[in-house]
Each structure stands twice: as structure tokens, then as C-alpha cells.
Amino acid sequence: MSNKKGAYGTSGGGDTSFRKTWDRDEYAARAEERERKHKEESKARYEAALEGKKYHRRASTPPDARETEARSSRLDVASMVGKTMLVPAGAGIGKRGKGAGFYCEACDLTFKDNIQYVEHLNSRQHLVATGQTGEVKRAGVEEVRARLLWLKRKRDEETKEVVIDLDARLEMNREREEREREERRRKRNEKRRKTKDGLGHQEVKIENDGIIC
């Protein structure tokens, strides 16, 4: 069915549609976070002005640097598994340019395995190149609670998805069995109708002593 609506009212369907909902939640949360940061900064600026001081963002940080955040998903290393890679020997650090292996676009470096790649993503060099501070904002108890509520909602909906899926499969099985039963019945009936007397083909009886020569 092409006009099927996803379980969350997203059109298009496909088995990734529910993920998009989460992404949207994530984006909304990010937007809120940006808003909050903006307010925080305005407040700090205002307070500094009240005291007759000039407001500075945290020292030694470029003005557009953002806080470092946890990865929101697993690194995609699965897609690399089983691929043969030609990597220069002794490649302890990344090799300049895009090559076979794990490529970091921001730094234009290629790494021979996922360990070196993730080590690079965590490195000072990469953080600076991508405008991150390498510092993470502490979370308060309200943020923790909000996060847990979100995770709970997410889990509940995923469970529901599985149940719906299971129900649908059971229903399909039932329908298939019903169809097969119907088909057998139809064939039986047809066979019977084909004989003149309507009694169907009967066993041929041999009317002698029962010895077949």
C-alpha cells in the first residue's frame, strides 16, 4: 500500500519513518537548548553591563565554539566490516586525503580502523577542527528527569510497534491458513462434481478372488 500512514502519523511509511520522529524530537530539544543558551548569554551580558563590565564568553574559546556532546548514534562501522582495505603500513595517524578506510571529512584524513577513527574523533585536533570546546555541559536533575521521561516514551512506543507488528503477522497467518483451507475444500468439491453421478471417483473394486494378475 503506497498511501499507508506510519504508526506515528508520518506519511510515506517505510521502516525508518518512526526514527524520523525521534530525530524531530531531538531537533526540537536542540532548538530549545539553543534558545536556552541564547537566553543565558543575554542574561550574563546584561548582568555584566549592570556591573559596568564587558561581557566575555568563556576565555580561550573561540566565539562560535560549541560544547562537545555525546554521539547521538553508533558510529557506522558495520558498513565497513568485511571490506578489504589497503592501508599503508605503520599508519598510526591518519593519512592525508580520502582513501580506503575511515575518512574524516573535516580534517581530510583517513584512518585504517574504527579504533583509530574514534580516537581521532575524540582528539583535540578534531575537536578544534570542528569548532568544539572539548567540554561538556553538566546536566541538572531536571534535565535528567526530562531525558528519562523521553526515553520511557520512546521505549513504550517501540514496544507498541513490536506488538502491532506481531498482531499483524498473526492476522496474516490466520488469513493464509483460512485461504489454504478454502482452496482444499474447493478442489475436493470440484473433483466430486467432475464425475457423472456426483459421487466423485470411487475406489475400483475388483470382483473376483482379489488376486491381481
Add this chain to the structure above:
Amino acid sequence: MAKGDAFHKADASALLDDRGYSGALIRGQNPALLFEKGVRERITDSYYWKEQCFGLNAATLCDRAVELKFIGGTTGIMGKPTPFLCLAFKLLQLVPEKEILLEYLNFSAHSPEDVDTDNAGEFKYLRALAAFYIRLAWEPVDIYKTLEPLLLDRRKLKRRTKDGFTLTYVDQFVDDLLTKDRVCATSLWKMPPRSLLEDLDLLEPRESLLQEEIEALDEEGDDDVQIVGSEGDD
């Protein structure tokens, strides 16, 4: 507010800096030292640590903790740390405030008035993780008071052993934390026994069913026995 209060490092570089460490202390020392050196090194060398623990704060750590499938220390001949142990180490880096640990431990999506022992701590592996951290990082009286209510939690937990899996329960795991010296590849610092804290009047005797029965008997007896001078004793 000092810079260190609002932010922390994405990795463990500050935590592992023996001389330069300036973060929160647990019982007077760098929290990292609660794990043995070898275990610490295997954690920070592990792929899970590098990929999944980098940049976590107390809120995003929940994303990982609710995905946990088992508890445990280290596995195999290489002593590979479990995700559970890695996240516990992350908590030692973050040293979250008490209310956060209590939220991990007793989180319920129900409104506060509907929370009871049956629906508190909905994410059981998060609950186990918090209990493990609390046993390592808190003071004895708080440990007993906070963890003992979990002895009513009979939910199953999968536990990774050196070479396989075993089944345990939340209450069993908490009991281990309160009574054993070694849990999940970690030596637990020696805690004063409950009886000592009771003698010092730091803890009320633990109420059990038996205790309630004894009290019921005492109350029945009150009609017959006159206790003389009970009012002016203290």
C-alpha cells in the same frame, strides 16, 4: 560559578591526571582510584568507552544505561570491561549530585503521588548502575538508607561472568553490594556493619516482617503489663 562547576571534560584526561586532578573527591581521594589500575586502563582502552562514553553528561548517560542488557565486571582472558562497568567509571568522572542518583535509582514516569515500590526504578539496569555507584561513592548511613528499599525489587538481571552469563535479581545484587567485598571486578571499600551504626544511633533497626510481628505482640501485652517509670527514663 567556577568554570569547573558548569562543564566537564568530554574524556577522562582530567580524571586520570594523578597530580593535576582538581575535580570532586570521594572520601578524600580521586574517584578514579575506586577502580583498580588494570581495570581503569582496560576501560579507557575499550572501544565502548571511546565511542559510547565520550561526551556524556548525567542526562545523556541515561541513553546508554537504558540500553544495558546485563551487569558485570570484566570478561574473557583479556578482561574486557562490560558496558556496565564503563558507565560506572563515567559516573565516577561526573560525580553527579545526590538528587540525580536518586532519580536514576527511583525514576518513574508516574506522577509523584502515584510512585510506589512497584513502579519506582522503571529502568532496572539504570537502577543497578546507580546502586553500584552509590555503594562506591556515598557514606555508610546513606548507603544503607538508600539501597535497602531495593531489597524488595525481585526483577531479574542478567550478569556477565568471566566466560558466560548467569541470572541474578535486583535484590540479590543489592544484597551483594551491602555484604560482599568484591562486586563487578571492583573491591568495595569496607563499610561499617549495620549493627554498629544502629548502636551509634545513626540507623534505626531495620524493619522486617518479623519485627512487625514482635511489635504486634508487644502491643497486645500492653494491656496486661504496666511499665513503670517508662516516661521519665530518657
